[in-house]
Amino acid sequence: MRAFLGALALALGLGVALYSLRGAFTLLPLEEAPCRPAPLPERAELYTNGAVEIPLCRRAWLVFRLQGTPAGGHGPWAMVVEGRRVLWQGEVLGVREVKVKTSGRGVLALAFPNDLYQPPEDRNLFLLRLKVEPP
Structure with a gap:
């Protein structure tokens, strides 16, 4: 009887531990950070994986003039995001202009x-110009 109770307690403890681990490693969405106005970048060079923050905290049209250098048969992949929303994504070969409309909510x-x-x-991405137009 003691062995049975010990095995039952062990199984119950193991089940609770496994259930807790599943909850501990579940990814939850991050809270959106508030936008804090600051000077906008005029140019940027991305020589490695990374991002450039664009602290524009209002509705507007943004025009990105991008340039990409290819490697391995593909150009750099660029993404323009606002908070959790992807406004644009695509491959940049040579010089390309991208126009997106922002909502003013979330960090760009x-x-x-x-x-x-x-x-x-060497695959790299360059922001040659950033232009803000009224909505």
Whole structure:
């Protein structure tokens, strides 16, 4: 009887531990950070994976003039995000203009997630100009 109760307690404890682990490793969405106005970047060079924050805290049209250098047969992948929303994403080969409309809610960012360096090729993303137009 003692062995049975011990095994039952062990199984119950193991079940609770496994249930707790599942909850501990479940990804939850991050809270959106408040937008804090600051000077906008005029240019940016992304030589590795990263992002450029664009602290524009109002509704507007943004025009990005981007340039990409390819490597491995593909150009850099660029993403324009506002909070949790992806406003635009695509490959940038050569010079490309991208126009997006912002809602003024959430932090804006230009992200570069697919860096590659295979000498003599080096995939990079450049923000040549950022223009703000009224909505």
